[in-house]
Amino acid sequence: MTNQVADQVRMVNDGQTDAQERVSDFPQAKARTLRFTLGAPRSIQVVGDGRRAFFLRSDGPEDFETSLWMSTFDSDNTHKETLLADPRLLAGEQAEDVPPEEQARRERLREGGQGIVSYSADAAGHRVVFALGGELWLTEIGKDGLCGKTRKLKLLEDKQTQMGGGILNPRLSPDGTRVAYTTGRQVVVITIGYEGEEDGVQVALALPQEASEDFKLGLAEFVAGEEMDRYEGFWWSPDSDALLVEAFDASLEPTWYVSDPANPNHPAIARRYPQALTANAQVRLFYVQLSSDGSAKDLHQVDWDRQGFEYLAVVRWQSGHSPLLLVQNRRQTADQVLSVEVDGLQRTKDTSQVNTLDYSTLDNLPTAPTRVLSTHSNPQWIDIVPGLPAYTPSGQLAEAYIDTNADTTRLSLDGKPLSAVGCQLREVLDLGERDALAVVSSDPRSFDLVCYGYDGRLKVLNSGPGVWTGSRSGRGFVISGRTMRESGVLAWHSIVASDSHLDAMVCGGKGHEEHGLEACARLSSQAAEPGFVPNVDFVRLGNDQLFAAVVRPSTFSPWSDEEQLPVLLKPYGGPGFQQVVFSQSYYWESQWWADQGFIVLTVDGHGTTGRGPAWDRAIFEDMAQVTLDDQLAALQSLPDVIPEADLSRVAMIGWSYGGFLSALSVLRAPDAIHAACAGAPPTDWTLYDTHYTERYLGMDPDIYRRNSIVDDAPHLRRPLMLIHGFADDNVSVAHSLRLSQALTEAGRSHTVLPLTGITHMTNDPSVAENLLVLQRDFLYQSLGIETRS
Template sequence: MTGQPASVPFPRQHARTQRFTLGAPRGYTVSPDGGRVVFLRSGSGTDRTQRLWVLDVAEGREFTAADPLALLSGAEEELSATERARRERTRDGSAGIVGYAVDAAVEVAAFALSGRLFIAELRAGTARELPATGTVVDPRPSPDGRYVAYVADGALRVVPADGGDGADSDGGGDRALAIPDGPEVTWGLAEFIAAEEMGRHRGFWWSPESDRLLVARVDTAPVRRWWIADPAHPDRKPAEVAYPAAGTPNAEVTAAFLGLDGSRTDVAWDRERFPYLTRVHWSAAGPPLLLVQSRDQRTQRYLAVDPETGATRTVREETDPVWNELVPGVPAWTPDGRLVRIADTPESADGAEPGARRLFAGDRALTAAPLHVRAVLDIGEDDILFAASGPEMHDIGVHRVRHRGDGLAVPERVGARPYPTVTSAVRGGEVVVLSQACLERPGARVEVVRLGADGAEETVAAIGSYAQEPVLTARPRLVLAGEREIPCAVLLPDGYTEGDGPLPVLLDPYGGPHGQRVVAAHHAHLTSQWFANQGFAVVVADGRGTPGRSPAWEKAVSRRVAEVALQDQVDALQALAERFPLDLTRVAIRGWSFGGYLAGLAALRRPDVFHAAVVGAPVTDLRLYDTHYQERYLGHPDEEPSVYAANSLLTDEGLSGAREPHRPMMIIHGLADDNVVVAHSLRLSSALLAAGRPHEVLPLSGVTHMTPQEQVAENLLLLQVDFLKRSLGLRDAD
């Protein structure tokens, strides 16, 4: 990591470095022979432009394979509306090469810049433009490296990778394999809820033989239209968004095999019962796999597809009385053709066996509690590499387990350290790229490790980071609070001593599904530490509903999101007050997205505990959020309207469950947010005004859900501190 003058204020540094992500390597791919590691990295801790890099493992040498500044001749990058939406779904505020795809040998990489198509030769470190039609999105080379498929103007197209006319390659040069057959139809793109909620960000997959593709067709005609305007620019037309709000129609998603010879074979499955196409896997180990879900997500099927006929057969069906959780990396096949999946197993009737999220190969369970499996990272000839948290939920490790044989499977941790870490990994052959963060040092350390068959590990290279080092050091104390042992991080001001007396408290949670905050990673606690240094005792609590502990912990919020999430914040606060210097007469809470919803709940429903709230981009009217997320936790609003009323900040009658006294609230929302639209905050403000409740509203013109703008990100922190001190009656300690 690079240094940073201590005179730079943290809010400015935090904003300029995009939360210290700029300059840090990311997006790794390892060649099958382990000889090359491909990755993205910008040129410094404040440089937004990501470049494509290659590490020669044998030589330990890094070199640039593609530089956007050179390829665009210094011109500014121009993003299409489709590309902007893709980056918003992945919360990527950087620029340049933000994503790439490679062939099977990791010899070539394809990527888009300013809607143009480029390819890089990874051994040579050279890059060139390929001819393409329209504005290019999500280019992907065929496994044999001879072609590149891409989406342009809703069509799925393919072009020879050599840039020629392709006369020797099944039908010519750049050509469309499928074009939209309606104004709302696209081929090869993920629909909104697939990208936002399911973790599926792509819409086409090459066959292992490179002769055809499996392609998703999306028709958004049934989806209701919303209009997102920028009031600061009344001369501009509002943006049209197909948004499937809870209880309303989804996009119609189908799939077809498209051959390079021009053939098309539609895939058939029971879409009436299983409308959600959540996962697709296609490898040489077996036929294409689809994971499809019912709308209520309580039933899902693993389907094997015949590429010749499009017929599907059910490999396995799973049901869960609450919901089936989608996990990265599955489904897939082992090399010998067994289904790899991750499934929740319930607690045994006698309580002897706890419930667990377990890894399976075929019918054989490869893991058990207390390991909580979070993702499959790679499947080898003999073993599976996976990520999991253990008894200490903040410790997230990489493990491998042998999938062959009938005996007891014993997972082994890869890259084990004598202290907790947050570790991720990418593997190619015997080489693994390990990225490890911890509490003891800033940032993440990235090492290239060779794994031996006997479990031995040899570090053979490292990948450097250009990220800046923060001007402050986070010092969280990770503890368990209360009878439910709620994971918490407590942060006190630098230099605090017991003689300084109790401190005003700031709860700083996310507190909901898919958002674990209490982790053993230094940078995860930086903003909380900065707030602590402004004179607060900051508490971050991961209550029920947050990931990493157990299926029962996550699913406890079903139909009771507001009640459960809020109660765990209160219980954690009160339990921690017995161990830390917390002044319970001055308690505030801040949050964004689900955290903003939780902050609003706290101020309205528990004013006996909370005295001020910063409510950022909150979901207030639960019927205005999307189908796949909202119906998972609350059911269908037409079937369970009382559940939506009980959990919303708003109901038709006004504020839901609001109590006296009135507590000050600062409501913040980006006007360009297409995920949690600003209508949520406007409706909350209207209801507060009608009820005579004072509040502040901070509208952010041109800002989306991820607030990437530097000045906005910096000043938001400063304005929140000012509001919190005013609201709690604190003197300015600066």
Template sequence: MTTSYPRLAARTQRFTLGIPRNLTISPDGATVRFIRTPDGVTALGQLWEYDVASATESLLVDPVALLGEDGEQLSPEERSRRERSREGSGGLVGYDVDKTGRWACFTLSGQLWAVHLGAKAVHSLPSVGAVIDPRLDPTGRLIVYASGGALRVIGVNGQDERALVTPESDTEVWGQAEFIAAEEMERFRGFWWAPDGQSLLVERFDDANVQTWHIADPEHPERTPVARRYPAAGTPNSDVTLWHVDLDGNRTQVEWDRAAYEYLGRVSWSADGDPVIQVLSRDQKSSLILSVDVATGRTNVLRELTDPAWVELSAGPRFAPGGALVTVEDLDGWRRILVDGTAITPDGWQVRGIVEVFEDCVVASASQEPVEVNVVRFGLDGTVTPITEGAAVHGALISGPTTVISRSALEAVGTTVMVHREGAEPAPITVVSETPPHHPEVRLLLAGKHELRTAVLFPRDHKAGSHKLPVLMDPYGGPHAQRVVASARAFLEAQWLADQGFVVIVSDGRGTPGRGHDFERAVQDDFAGVTLDDQVDALAAVAEAYPEDVDTSRVGITGWSYGGYLSALAVLRRPDVFHAAVAGAPVTEWRLYDTCYTERYLGDPNTQPDVYDRNSLIPLAPALERPLMIIHGLADDNVVAAHTLQLSSALLAAGRPHTVLPLSGVTHMTPQEVVAENLKLLQVDFLKSALDV
């Protein structure tokens, strides 16, 4: 019996299992370590080691050997942390290596483990509670980890386990990132070692003022609803502070104007200078990059950033070797690397992230064409030297004489990971991902006046000009998420949908990354107008490009999260264009979504209620005249099920028929094989029926 594509995609986590991840390189460049599952279908991360000189791999840590038949047990805190980072795997999902390259540590099933890398010996360490995010000190003597709201320390030899700082209330937490930092600021850590291993910077947050929501399990009414602190737009955030803590537990608070700059966005501490932090105002229109005097807790302003829309957090502001300050900032329309306030990246380059900082250059991931990401060396003298080239998505890691480059492209479904060492031929690290059952046939075009990067996929057996096909728009469409990239794996599901009898269109409208300052900020105060208009423009451009193949009288739209919002919005506001929609986990009322994301784009609902009203789906309910299916996981603590229930109530009150599919026990992710398979099949059947396919 042939396994369906949706089930294969769920089983393989969209064909990412088996790809090396979490790579680190030893300081001398001799060893590469990484997490990889044993094959393409087993979601159990193992720790591997690659010897650069011999190009051989060896297994360091096998979770099955450590846990035996008991298997892995996750704490609620760890489950929540993985939900924030969209982590679907088990076993090892992270690890840390000290700067000497002698020790590694990790958490497995809530326990603390250490690896002597020279002897390749793995042993468990005594720990208290469920271990979260263990980190070795740079000298390889101690491990610090978060547990039960406290931050604790233990020697790598298992001796002297103790608390460094402990909470004074059940809403106080030390050493972890608060919800907003992890969900919306891509900061998942809550403590940072000093380069000498003698002290740390530690976040403390208190959720006492954050409102409590309750996530119930209607399938099991005997269970008590789970209480979650959720900072919805316009309501209080966590109270976040930063402290310098020494190994005796003495602490000094880091001082900045927290009333004016509520968010702690970035923290770094290298051997090249004092710690550097970036703080952000609640309205996100101003930000400070500060150096920290750890002895006194006082801070000094290094950079002050402002933007009439919002300031993007820098990709890790830090001091470079030699003491120069390196930041990533929006300047003159482009996201650029600045060194001591002077841009070193020219017009036309959009910086995606920093790979490594050197005294004479910065290596970064960057784009000229938005669908491509390359690795580039930007010299302080103005030189630009591409390290990778071509229509692909690249990533890199550098240490000493060794560089590791990952690459995925359109010509082949899969990712390669190559080790480059000075004076030697590049060699691959093994990828054991499953081979997908098909290769996407992707056509890329520039759509409309904004030249929206748009992908078009036809059924693989379709003969051009033979007959017109119904259309399925498949957007995300919201800020900070790019769907159209030069990677075949990104379009596997889109090709499967096309093979069901549709022309599938994936288009990145305004607000999505890679296109510069003004393109991203066009959505300010106007999700409902700008992002929907761009999908309409993309459809029109595709119909014009393929007039004999596209039937614009039968257009469906489907999406998840922001894509779910956009799909429901499409049939509510533009039934003349869109004839059916499937909305997965949609945000229907932005007052119910979190502070940092929503206020960045729509402002404060207490001062701009009209903006929220204009962008809400609830007032549009009486306008529904097209088939609409809404899907929502009842255990979702990010886009809570109240979004769907409120829209459904409004539709019912207006007498508008619609379909609601509740998913018991499912969060914002849907990793279960059977759920994912049947969910996708039901969506396709719904759209086929609605569009007369």
């Protein structure tokens, strides 16, 4: 063997050894790096003329403390990344005391980072605000636009700040002169001092001191954040002189308790939960006109049919237009798009009510009327499409149109469908003068960033399939996403040439001049990489041509030469979410499982997104059986494409809905599924929230019983591990405990793995790491698999 050939062989062997070690170390690395997201740019927002973009990023692959950064192009189009605010320098090294309301918001967002986890910028991009360490901070960008200076903003006096849960959701006014935030009990407006002047602080609206803790002001209610992707509870007017403020009364919702059994001296935490088939929080909206000092000078209650349409799904207030609302009925089979008529309102007669929201006298408040702009209905349900409804700059009303005849969710303008049949609309990011920036899917596995021209033209902006999103302002835009080609996040900040526009280009980072760009730079990342490429095959399975991903052992795995391997089904499988997509990150964990000796199969069945309204709605009122049948159909057809799949040894694992499917599979299909690990499974759908569950199962208790699995407990004859966090406020631990109790009463052996202090996110690194190993060992024992090294 020549020296050159020997060197090449050595390099290949070294590379395989390194990848093998990386796969082996994956559970620990995944936990330390927060699923390899730490150090990557995120929450990217282009502002002003587009030459500036803000984003968040931590300093390294295992650094949970997120800082505020800025990406800029100077007059010579030289790109620079500038650290604007480091939480360690501002707040010190002590652990941050996060208010319970902020912890709840982060849980709804599945936010695992620390430090500066969100921010708000003005329209011009001159100022940014964020909350940190119990203080409110302002970063002002220098006149050169390339650097910034950060300081604390003045807050209320200590006596007043005791009313509520600290500084929550601070938002800059569009003109950058004011900041509003809520404590949950009061909405505060700060007028930013100019050139050394002291900041002015006023309570714009507050609940009475004696108001029950069930009343909240300026916050989104639980189902808004968990199910509607609405995390805001107040909104600035385009002219920065008024606010729309949500208030809700949760007193009719059941009281639930989250306890810590490992520490019996800790009291249980009581909270309201919108349990299916029970009452929701009562949501109201108020129009607050502000004085020059930020205090309220006028107060009106927004008037709509709150009994007929109890869900406030969307609030949007755009320049040149009255506020837009999207409201839904309880069953989500009908909605209304409303315009809030705020011009020419009658002044509040009783000025004593202007700053205090006394529920006992709300009938005396003047109202801000609403006007119905459009209505929609569907016999199953109506989806909320992020970014809609909204106005185009020319005043056309953009909406989501569920075209059942064409089986396509489409973008419409003033009631006329704009987007093409077969191109499923996922999200609208921006409505420009000539086009809409949106995320769509023709192939459900790719989330494509496109421009819909109002003349009907469509331009795909990403250079290849993946999971993409974007932001734009002026002539600047950011495209970011993940693909199967690269393991990390791809993010480019670009400037469109003055003689071109966004739909003239395709972003890929190279040869940008050819695509109508004046400048283009990739944002840097300090995120770790897994160090291996998943061995994925994308296949279509069964009569319904289910989209599926199959991951097999690596060439260096001790299982790679096996003629027959057990199958591990690893689904989410439920409505509103996908796992079979063109992104490496979705299959890293599957590769670890494959290298433990499994063929890993992930299937997106009926109800998962991206295939059209008919596919989504096939699960209506029969969620359990339809989604299970899809997994079984895919499994049975797997040997046709993967001959080494051994269907005599099959297991299923999953979390949340995937956990439900896992438990369901061994209860209702024990001949096909021989063991299961069910993480945080919703076993009794009457214990889940209203907006999600009633959308798919309606209001008939018998339908809930058929779709729940507690009554199936006597049928268990396969190994089942139930895993649940006691601090889970989304899928309560009661789900697993009720199923376990029923299994015990039926004399059915099973395993329960309780996680003390763990939420739905499994937010403890050591727990996240060991969970994989514990599940593997359980399945080895259950399926009779011997460990190999």
